[in-house]
Amino acid sequence: MIQTFANCQIFRNLSLGEIKEISSRATPAHYERGSFIFEIGDPANYLYIMEKGSVKLHNMSPSGKGVTFEISKAGDTLNGSALSTGTYFVSAQALTDVTVLRIARNEFFGFVAKYPNLAMEIIHLLSARLKTEYKRMAAIQREEVEQRVCRSLVALASKFGTTLSMKREELADYTGTATETTIRVLGRLKRAGIVGCSAHKGEIVIADMDKLRAAIVDTDDPR
Amino acid sequence: MIQTFANCQIFRNLSLGEIKEISSRATPAHYERGSFIFEIGDPANYLYIMEKGSVKLHNMSPSGKGVTFEISKAGDTLNGSALSTGTYFVSAQALTDVTVLRIARNEFFGFVAKYPNLAMEIIHLLSARLKTEYKRMAAIQREEVEQRVCRSLVALASKFGTTLSMKREELADYTGTATETTIRVLGRLKRAGIVGCSAHKGEIVIADMDKLRAAIVDTDDPR
DNA sequence: CGACCATTTGACATCTATCAACGCTGGTGG
DNA sequence: CCACCAGCGTTGATAGATGTCAAATGGTCG
Numbered sequence: 001m002i003q004t005f006a007n008c009q010i011f012r013n014l015s016l017g018e019i020k021e022i023s024s025r026a027t028p029a030h031y032e033r034g035s036f037i038f039e040i041g042d043p044a045n046y047l048y049i050m051e052k053g054s055v056k057l058h059n060m061s062p063s064g065k066g067v068t069f070e071i072s073k074a075g076d077t078l079n080g081s082a083l084s085t086g087t088y089f090v091s092a093q094a095l096t097d098v099t100v101l102r103i104a105r106n107e108f109f110g111f112v113a114k115y116p117n118l119a120m121e122i123i124h125l126l127s128a129r130l131k132t133e134y135k136r137m138a139a140i141q142r143e144e145v146e147q148r149v150c151r152s153l154v155a156l157a158s159k160f161g162t163t164l165s166m167k168r169e170e171l172a173d174y175t176g177t178a179t180e181t182t183i184r185v186l187g188r189l190k191r192a193g194i195v196g197c198s199a200h201k202g203e204i205v206i207a208d209m210d211k212l213r214a215a216i217v218d219t220d221d222p223r
Numbered sequence: 224m225i226q227t228f229a230n231c232q233i234f235r236n237l238s239l240g241e242i243k244e245i246s247s248r249a250t251p252a253h254y255e256r257g258s259f260i261f262e263i264g265d266p267a268n269y270l271y272i273m274e275k276g277s278v279k280l281h282n283m284s285p286s287g288k289g290v291t292f293e294i295s296k297a298g299d300t301l302n303g304s305a306l307s308t309g310t311y312f313v314s315a316q317a318l319t320d321v322t323v324l325r326i327a328r329n330e331f332f333g334f335v336a337k338y339p340n341l342a343m344e345i346i347h348l349l350s351a352r353l354k355t356e357y358k359r360m361a362a363i364q365r366e367e368v369e370q371r372v373c374r375s376l377v378a379l380a381s382k383f384g385t386t387l388s389m390k391r392e393e394l395a396d397y398t399g400t401a402t403e404t405t406i407r408v409l410g411r412l413k414r415a416g417i418v419g420c421s422a423h424k425g426e427i428v429i430a431d432m433d434k435l436r437a438a439i440v441d442t443d444d445p446r
Numbered sequence: 447c448g449a450c451c452a453t454t455t456g457a458c459a460t461c462t463a464t465c466a467a468c469g470c471t472g473g474t475g476g
Numbered sequence: 477c478c479a480c481c482a483g484c485g486t487t488g489a490t491a492g493a494t495g496t497c498a499a500a501t502g503g504t505c506g
């Protein structure tokens with residue numbers, strides 16, 4: 001458990017003693033694949049820290065149209081900003097069996113007020129995430145679908161490696177396109193040798209990472 | 224100057240003495256309409272706090288395609304998160320003549336580390352902004368243009384009132400559509416009596432705020 | 447082996463961007 | 477005072493990209 005905290009970005013600048021103090025207030029919880037850790041709109045009473053497994057943060061509309069914001073893994077917090085806004089603004093669904101640690105909102109904020117290093121790391125983390133979202137917005141508004149699929153693949157691969165275990169539909173929700181459209185793009189990428197052909201169901205293998213990266217630099221403003 | 228700080232969300236929980244201390248390290252600066260306070264990619268060495276005027280935060284690609292993220296006014300900070308990430312990740316351009324206060328990055332972070340209230344407010348602010356961006360992403364990926372234009376109008380009106388002084392092109396960049404498309408939507412809204420017909424150039428007047436709000440609730444997920 | 451779900455492919459509808467032309471308005475200079 | 481110009485707003489026609497619908501294929505698991 002201590003190790004989980006030490007691996008978590010927002011706690012990394014704390015001393016071992018401080019981490020021990022905080023982790024003493026955390027309780028573990030398990031969720032099985034497919035279940036929800038919380039749903040959008042629930043009151044945000046706990047900070048969740050991922051220990052094991054992966055979780056999809058998304059906003060599924062009643063019509064079935066999903067928007068995926070992030071896939072979280074060990075060391076990530078789940079929609080931690082919601083502790084500030086009062087209610088979770090995304091849903092968290094387990095993609096695998098999952099173990100999390102959770103800390104009550106008030107206790108967590110107590111620590112934040114007490115340890116400037118912790119507050120500072122949170123600020124850095126939120127800033128980085130905001131930057132990511134801004135870039136993503138710019139990409140969505142400017143780029144064509146093929147670009148965006150490639151961009152999604154790069155983002156996912158840099159976090160999870162070149163073998164992604166996700167369905168086409170999940171990639172489509174992450175990219176923000178129809179499933180069929182994503183499949184057609186993947187088809188083109190296969191023919192270009194960028195994506196592997198063999199891949200099992202529910203799996204996407206990136207065959208040539210360099211080519212993939214090259215495919216998204218052609219547009220304006222490489223920054 | 225003190226007043227500017229007191230009106231600024233991130234400083235609002237500080238004592239007068241603390242505000243005085245911080246504001247003693249701030250220096251004012253003026254920019255005339257059209258000029259850039261900073262441009263995307265510049266090293267983020269200062270925190271800017273708006274005192275007077277309005278500023279557009281955007282990302283203009285060389286091809287001329289602009290994405291507008293926010294219009295800032297008195298009390299707002301300009302891309303403050305950039306102090307964490309190292310370089311500004313949007314450009315800040317004055318829409319009017321503008322007065323800002325600026326504080327050197329290191330000094331500002333010194334205060335953040337020293338005053339937990341300040342750090343906490345920053346966390347709240349960033350969290351709220353992240354929530355806004357998530358909603359916006361969901362809207363972009365799910366909604367049709369008409370919805371999004373209405374949503375933009377509501378957001379802008381709740382900050383600036385029902386008379387917006389902006390060109391169609393600026394609204395289009397904010398909404399993420401072509402200028403002509405935005406104009407066509409505005410045409411429909413005029414006919415529906417939601418938007419005023421008289422409006423001068425460079426001005427958009429919202430005639431019926433209730434109808435406007437009603438126009439964006441029809442889709443999924445009213446949250 | 448059979449059922450079910452993911453994946454794929456095709457045809458089609460439609461939305462939106464793009465291109466082009468024009469009108470209007472306010473400002474400027476003769 | 478008038479004519480002209482430049483920029484913004486508006487409208488129409490068109491093409492292209494992407495979503496949607498429908499159906500076939502193929503893989504996986506019980």
